[in-house]
Structures are given as C-alpha cells and as structure tokens.
Amino acid sequence: MYRRIVIVDGYNDEPAGLGVPPYIDVYPRLVAGAVWLANKDVDIIYWTIDEVRNNIGLFIDQARKSDLVVFIAGPEVPGKYIGGKPLSYKDAEKLSFLLKDTFKILVGPAARYGFGVGGGSVAVERKILYRIFDELVYGDPEIYFYNLVKYGVEKAEPWKLREDYELANKALIHGAKIIKQHPNHGWNLIVEIETFRGCPRWIVGGCSFCIEPRYGRPLMRKPEDIVKEVEQLYRFGARHFRIGRQPDILAYMGKGVGEREYPEPNVEALKKLFHGIRNVASGLRVLHIDNVNPGTIIHNPEKSIKALKTIVKYHTPGDVAALGIESFDEKVVRMNNLKVYPDEALVVIRIINEIGKHRGWNGLPHLLPGINLLYGLPGETKNTFRTNYEYLKKIYREGLLIRRINIRKVSVLENTPLWMHRKTVEQLLRKHRRLYNIYRVKIMNEIDRGMLQRIAPINSIIRYLYTEKHMGEYTIARQPASYPIIVKIPGKLPLKKIVDIRVRKIAAKSIIATIT
Ligand code: SF4
Structure with missing residues (x-):
C-alpha cells in the first residue's frame, strides 16, 4: 500500500526530449x-534536484516519511544549463546514503544507459547503479508504476516497454497536474510533448550512433490524444509547449512508415495536431518544435514544404527546426x-529559411534551422573539421540564417552500431581534441556571432523574455x-518578470540588451 511518493526530478536531456x-x-x-491511475489517493510530492539542494533538511524529512522515492535522471552533459544543475552520480550517492532505509527507484535515460558524462563514454554503468538504487526502471515508467501501485512489486516489470500509447495517454492526462508543483510553474515553464517514438529509418539501421532505431517500428500517438493532454496541461496553467519528443516532427503520422526510409509528411495529421492544440489552448504563448530530419525534406520536398508551412501557421515565432546534419564530410555521412x-x-537550409525567416510578434524570425554537428564518428579525418567549417562559411556567405550550431562529441551507447567501433571513436576523439x-x-x-547579428540586429526589439537569474x-x-537566445541585461532586475528588450551588443552566444 502506497500512501506517499516523492519524485526527485534530476532532469533528462536526450536527443528527443528535454x-x-x-x-x-x-x-x-x-x-x-500512472500512480494516480492506480490509486488516486496517493500523495505525490515533486521536488527538482535544485530544490533538494536548497532545502535538504525538509527534503530528507519528507522522503523518509514516504513509501518510496523516484529519481529521474539522464543528462548527456551535466552542469551546463542556465535553468538548473542536473543530478550527478555524486548527488545520487549522497542522497541514497541519507535515505538508506527508503525504497529508491531510478527512472529515465540514466536507468537505461547509465550516468553519462558526454563525449564518448558512460561514466557509471547500470550494474554499479544497483548499489545505490533498489530498482532501475529501464522500460516505460507508466507500466512499471501502474503495476507497482495496483498489484505490488512482484507484478511490476522494470524492463517492460509499451506496445501502444493506451496507458501512457491516460497517465499523461492524469499526471498533468504535477506541473503545478514545478518551481517554474506560473512563469516560464515549458512542457515537452511527445508525439511518437522510434525512427522510420530503423528499416535501414539508422545512424550509427543513435539508439532510436532500436525501438523498431515507430509508435505514434493520435493527434486527438495529444490535444487532450495539452488541454489538461493548459487547464493546470501550462502556457508554453514544445512538441519536441520525437526524432522528426515531419514524420509524425507519415505515410509509408515501415516501407520507406523517409516517410511522406502527413500534412493533414500535422494540421489536426497544431490546429487542435490552438483550439484547446487559445491563450498559449509559445508553441514550438524541435527535431526535423533533413532527409525527410530532401526525399519529399513538396509535402515537406506544405508541412513546414502548416507548422509556421499555427506555432509561435522564434521557433527552431533542429537538423541532425551531423557532418558535411561525405565520407563520414556514408560510413x-x-x-x-x-x-x-x-x-534544406534554404527551404526552411524561405518558409520561416519572416519576423513575428516577438521580434524573431518564425522558424529557422539549427544545425547539429557530431565529432568522433568513424571516417573523420583532420579534413572533416575544415570541410564542416567551409560549409558553414558557405551558408553564412549566402546570407542564410541559422539559429544555432550545436557542436558535440559523440556519445557511444550500447546497442548502437557505433558500440562495435568504440575504440576507434575514443582514438579519434583523443587525436582530434x-x-x-x-x-x-x-x-x-x-x-555564430554573425548569425546572431542577423537574427537580432543592434537596436531591434525582442519581446516576451523572463528574467531568470543574476550573474x-x-x-x-x-x-x-x-x-532561446541568452540575453544579458546590465544591473540586477527583479526575477521571474516578463520584459521586452532592445539589443545593444552582440557576443557569440549571447546578446547584451536594455529594457525597452
Ligand atoms: S534519423 Fe538517425 S539520428 Fe535521427 S532518429 Fe533516426 S537514426 Fe536517430
């Protein structure tokens, strides 16, 4: 019998989900x-790991009086965020020691792949994590927690993955009210929304480094189910949404999944989804997307253009289509x-610029491409660095806009084709450091600096920012x-306030501005 459960959100950062x-x-x-579905009377207390650090005494007291503590963890690069500091393995060890008599469960990417440090390695493997957690849920959490609370621990299977979204849909609707306990609720909270899981390229094996194809055939959520969830979240105060939990928004409900590597975008389904969200959350302030597979656009240009235009019609400006280009080196692409x-x-970059470069109410272009580049992939040589740079220069000289260039070292995960080549990856990362x-x-x-100058020129006005912290x-x-663009405003302003700013100076990754 579970009466009280404590959730510690140690944050996750995955390729498709933040x-x-x-x-x-x-x-x-x-x-x-899932817990409330099984028993609506369970008292659930939500803490972020930053709140835990700031008030450890109260947390330990509450956690010791609870029946179990659920930890969520799985950042790829810990410690580099403005909004919070993810749970580290050291944090987990310390909390586990302080809660040695409480049942502790780990959920999220860390339970699946271990605690990562990014850049080609897994710092703490799963078998070590069993020393500090009583259970690791590496299947889908809704299945585990529903069975745990409803039928007891012997019926709860931590490895079980969903075969459809039936239980997850119900759990997401019942669980929506947990957002009210989030410290960012009522100001800048953004709710990440899942539309599907799995990569349509699983039929050709997918990209060497990626775990997504291991889910097999993609599993899609119906637009009406997603809209219902958004309606519920909106009712509990959510005003900012990112439709970000999928590897490619253009493949949502795509035609030919299972037959084609790059399914044809389903414009009707996207319209139903985005229009539906606008209908049930008419006062939302932000509706953004995340990943877009550039291959989908290349192989289905007409439908992709229509799909992108549909997104631009219903979303809010300042949006980014994150393109997993990974490399401009043909050999690396092939290998x-x-x-x-x-x-x-x-x-693809030209197409997205054409559709999304006009400015919206908040002062920013509607939809711009973002570029992800990965280093350490087999086939990489010294020339790869030059080639990537030259291509970015070419894009810049053409006058195109890119919102952000994300450069990372590849992380090698078990069960990916890259796992077989992990020694090569390690050598490459070392050699090219x-x-x-x-x-x-x-x-x-x-x-970066030049791009930012184009996107937010000196003296331009950008609207609807929240003051987040003093630095x-x-x-x-x-x-x-x-x-979001990082904006530095001279002086110490009150926090959690909405401001409009005027751009005064551009740095590479941030701008300096004054309040308008
Ligand atoms: S296209 Fe590649 S990176 Fe994207 S989800 Fe599929 S396998 Fe992963």
Whole structure:
C-alpha cells in the first residue's frame, strides 16, 4: 500500500526530449499519472534536484516519511544549463546514503544507459547503479508504476516497454497536474510533448550512433490524444509547449512508415495536431518544435514544404527546426549511414529559411534551422573539421540564417552500431581534441556571432523574455523557447518578470540588451 511518493526530478536531456528547467519532460507526468491511475489517493510530492539542494533538511524529512522515492535522471552533459544543475552520480550517492532505509527507484535515460558524462563514454554503468538504487526502471515508467501501485512489486516489470500509447495517454492526462508543483510553474515553464517514438529509418539501421532505431517500428500517438493532454496541461496553467519528443516532427503520422526510409509528411495529421492544440489552448504563448530530419525534406520536398508551412501557421515565432546534419564530410555521412549529403543539407537550409525567416510578434524570425554537428564518428579525418567549417562559411556567405550550431562529441551507447567501433571513436576523439577546440572557437567567433547579428540586429526589439537569474553584474533573461537566445541585461532586475528588450551588443552566444 502506497500512501506517499516523492519524485526527485534530476532532469533528462536526450536527443528527443528535454527536462532541464524551464522544461518539464514526460517522466514526472508519466510516473505521477500512472500512480494516480492506480490509486488516486496517493500523495505525490515533486521536488527538482535544485530544490533538494536548497532545502535538504525538509527534503530528507519528507522522503523518509514516504513509501518510496523516484529519481529521474539522464543528462548527456551535466552542469551546463542556465535553468538548473542536473543530478550527478555524486548527488545520487549522497542522497541514497541519507535515505538508506527508503525504497529508491531510478527512472529515465540514466536507468537505461547509465550516468553519462558526454563525449564518448558512460561514466557509471547500470550494474554499479544497483548499489545505490533498489530498482532501475529501464522500460516505460507508466507500466512499471501502474503495476507497482495496483498489484505490488512482484507484478511490476522494470524492463517492460509499451506496445501502444493506451496507458501512457491516460497517465499523461492524469499526471498533468504535477506541473503545478514545478518551481517554474506560473512563469516560464515549458512542457515537452511527445508525439511518437522510434525512427522510420530503423528499416535501414539508422545512424550509427543513435539508439532510436532500436525501438523498431515507430509508435505514434493520435493527434486527438495529444490535444487532450495539452488541454489538461493548459487547464493546470501550462502556457508554453514544445512538441519536441520525437526524432522528426515531419514524420509524425507519415505515410509509408515501415516501407520507406523517409516517410511522406502527413500534412493533414500535422494540421489536426497544431490546429487542435490552438483550439484547446487559445491563450498559449509559445508553441514550438524541435527535431526535423533533413532527409525527410530532401526525399519529399513538396509535402515537406506544405508541412513546414502548416507548422509556421499555427506555432509561435522564434521557433527552431533542429537538423541532425551531423557532418558535411561525405565520407563520414556514408560510413555512419547519416541522413543527407552536404549539398542536400544546403538545400534544406534554404527551404526552411524561405518558409520561416519572416519576423513575428516577438521580434524573431518564425522558424529557422539549427544545425547539429557530431565529432568522433568513424571516417573523420583532420579534413572533416575544415570541410564542416567551409560549409558553414558557405551558408553564412549566402546570407542564410541559422539559429544555432550545436557542436558535440559523440556519445557511444550500447546497442548502437557505433558500440562495435568504440575504440576507434575514443582514438579519434583523443587525436582530434585540439582541432575540436580550435574549430569550436573559430565557428563561434566567425559564424555564430554573425548569425546572431542577423537574427537580432543592434537596436531591434525582442519581446516576451523572463528574467531568470543574476550573474555577476547582469540579469539573464530568455524567452521560453526551443533554443532561446541568452540575453544579458546590465544591473540586477527583479526575477521571474516578463520584459521586452532592445539589443545593444552582440557576443557569440549571447546578446547584451536594455529594457525597452
Ligand atoms: S534519423 Fe538517425 S539520428 Fe535521427 S532518429 Fe533516426 S537514426 Fe536517430
């Protein structure tokens, strides 16, 4: 019999899904919803790991009086976020020691893949995590927690994955009210919404580094189920939504999944989804997307253009289509079964610019491409760094806009094709460490800065930012958005307030501004 459960959100950051504040991802909502579905009287107390650090005494007291404590964890690069500091393995060890008599369960990517440190390695493997947690739920949390509360621990299977969205849909609706306990609720909270899981490219094996194809055939949520969830979240005060939990929003309900590597975008389904969300959440302030597979656009240009225009019609400006281009080096593309060749990537960037570059009410272009680049992939040579840089220069010279260039070292996960080549990856990362750092800075100074100047020119006005924290002599403010620009305002302003700003100066990754 469970009377009280404590959830500690240690945050997740996955390729398709973000739970670092101001985001709340599906995990706490699924856990709470499944528990309440099984027994509506269970008292669930939600803490973020930052709240735990700030008030450890009260937390320990509450946690010791509860029947179990659920930890959510799984950042790829811990410690580099404005909105919060993810749970580290050290935090987990310490809390586990303080709660040695309480049943502790780990949920999220850390339970599935171990605690990561990013850049090609897994720091703490799962078998070690069993020393500090009583259970690791590496299947879907709604199945485990529903069975745990309803039928007891012997019926709860931590490995079980969903075969459809029936239980998850119910859990997400029942769990929506947990957002009211989030410290960002009422100001800049962004709710991450899941539309499907699995990659349509699983039929060709997918990209070498990616775990998504291991789910097999993609599992889709119906638009009406997603809309119902948004309606419920809206009722509990959510005003900012990101439709970000899927590897490619254009493949949502796509035609030919299972037959084609790049399904044809289903414009009707996207319209039903985005229009439906607008209908039930008429006062929302942000509706953004995240990943877009550039291959979908290249192989279905007409339908993709219609799909992107549909998104732009219903979303809010300042949105980003994050393109997993990964590399502009043809050899790396070929050897890792990536999505598009360099010239195709250029075509995609032009298309998105054409559709999304006009400015909206908040002062930013509607929809811009973001680029992800990965280093350490087999086939990489010194020339890869030059080639990537040259392509980015070319994009810049053409006058195109890119909202952000995300440069990372690849993480090698078990059960991916890359696992067989992990030694090669390690060698490449070691060999090219210097080049990696040099080109990162070069791209930041020569391209990022120029792009930001185009997107937010000096003296332009950007609206609807929240003041989030004080840093030195500045107040940091950001829009609640898919990839918000970091704005530094001189002086210490009151926090959690909405401000409009005027751009005064551009740095590579941030701007300095004054209040209008
Ligand atoms: S296209 Fe590649 S990176 Fe994207 S989900 Fe599929 S396998 Fe993963």
